[in-house]
Amino acid sequence: MDFEEKAKTVPEYADxxxxxxxxxxxxxxFSNEMAKEISLINKNIYSTMKWPVKLVHPMFEARAPYxxxxxxxQNIYLDDERLGNSFAHGAMRSIFFIKDTLILFSKSVNFKxxxxxxxxxxxxxxxxxxxxxxxxxxxxxxxxxxxxxxxxLITGKVEKKRIxxxxxxxxxxxxxxxxxxxxxxxxxxxxxKRFGGAQMASASIDLEGYAITVPHFSPxxxxxxxxxxxxxxxxxxxxxAVADYxxxx
Numbered sequence: 001m002d003f004e005e006k007a008k009t010v011p012e013y014a015d016x017x018x019x020x021x022x023x024x025x026x027x028x029x030f031s032n033e034m035a036k037e038i039s040l041i042n043k044n045i046y047s048t049m050k051w052p053v054k055l056v057h058p059m060f061e062a063r064a065p066y067x068x069x070x071x072x073x074q075n076i077y078l079d080d081e082r083l084g085n086s087f088a089h090g091a092m093r094s095i096f097f098i099k100d101t102l103i104l105f106s107k108s109v110n111f112k113x114x115x116x117x118x119x120x121x122x123x124x125x126x127x128x129x130x131x132x133x134x135x136x137x138x139x140x141x142x143x144x145x146x147x148x149x150x151x152x153l154i155t156g157k158v159e160k161k162r163i164x165x166x167x168x169x170x171x172x173x174x175x176x177x178x179x180x181x182x183x184x185x186x187x188x189x190x191x192x193k194r195f196g197g198a199q200m201a202s203a204s205i206d207l208e209g210y211a212i213t214v215p216h217f218s219p220x221x222x223x224x225x226x227x228x229x230x231x232x233x234x235x236x237x238x239x240x241a242v243a244d245y246x247x248x249x
Contacts, residue, residue: 001231003058003223003245010229014056016222021054023090023116027109028052028153031117035154044078044108044120046150046161051123059094059105059220060242062142062167066182066211067218074215076106076122076165083120084108090116094220095142095167097249102126102142104163124148124163133249138171140246169243170214176236182211208235217242 007013028045035041062074064085072087083106085093090109095102108120132143147162177185208224218224219242224235232238 001241001244003230003241006230007056007058007223010226012226012229013222016225017054017056020090020222021052024107024121025052027090027107027116027118028121030115031121032154034112034117038119041117041119042152042154043081044083044122045118045153046078046121046159047123047153048125048148048150049123051151051153053123055096055098055103055105057096057098057103058223058245059092059096060217060245061092061094061220062165063093063212063216063218065214065216073106074165074167076104076163078120078122079162080164083122092220095217098125100128102131102144104144104165121153122163124150133246139168140243141166141168142246143167167217168215169217169246171243172212172214172216172239175213175216176210176239177213178210208239210236212239217246 031041031045064071064074069087073085073093076083088109091107093106095104104124106122107118109116110119126144130146134141143166145164147160149158150161151158219238227235227238
């Protein structure tokens with residue numbers, strides 16, 4: 001499956017990306033206002049690419065095992081400070097490639113007075129030599145530990161920032177479990193008790209109808225909603241094909 005080709009030729013996906021792009025521009029604008037009240041925003045909104053930029057590519061989210069709302073994404077650090085990894089509308093932590101360049105697109109979103117703003121926003125590109133892809137028998141990882149000049153989208157200044165992450169994808173075959181299985185498992189009770197309780201946690205399972213019990217990359221929800229347009233029988237089949245996107249990198 002050529003995810004890149006499909007992303008370019010499925011008009012509904014382009015529409016989703018256009019909508020997200022418009023919303024992100026508005027979020028950045030409101031973040032500028034909110035930065036006067038929340039000083040943390042001044043330190044967490046950066047891009048190595050000229051912003052705004054619309055990127056129509058397949059995007060794969062680095063998710064934690066079970067992906068509970070309070071521990072949804074795998075970790076990323078900006079100057080040794082861990083960015084928020086909770087689930088929220090508009091949040092994402094995706095990677096994808098433009099030829100040999102790795103792109104990280106990570107967003108944490110909050111809201112006030114019915115308007116959304118970013119508590120973190122990292123749009124960064126990494127050239128060959130700035131990232132590492134390691135592959136084992138049943139997993140692969142994508143690692144970055146690099147200092148780069150980045151534009152602070154609040155102040156407009158260019159600063160050197162260090163970005164660190166080590167995203168892992170383990171084989172998900174046999175690790176995709178139904179919502180009913182998860183709700184009845186002792187592991188579910190242990191994990192979800194730690195992260196906000198079963199009622200809150202089940203909300204994230206509702207997005208796909210299943211949970212994945214290992215760290216993994218998942219197609220962005222925009223892609224999952226269009227699984228048939230991408231040529232898959234269902235969203236599980238799309239999920240199982242994710243490793244193919246990375247196998248020749």
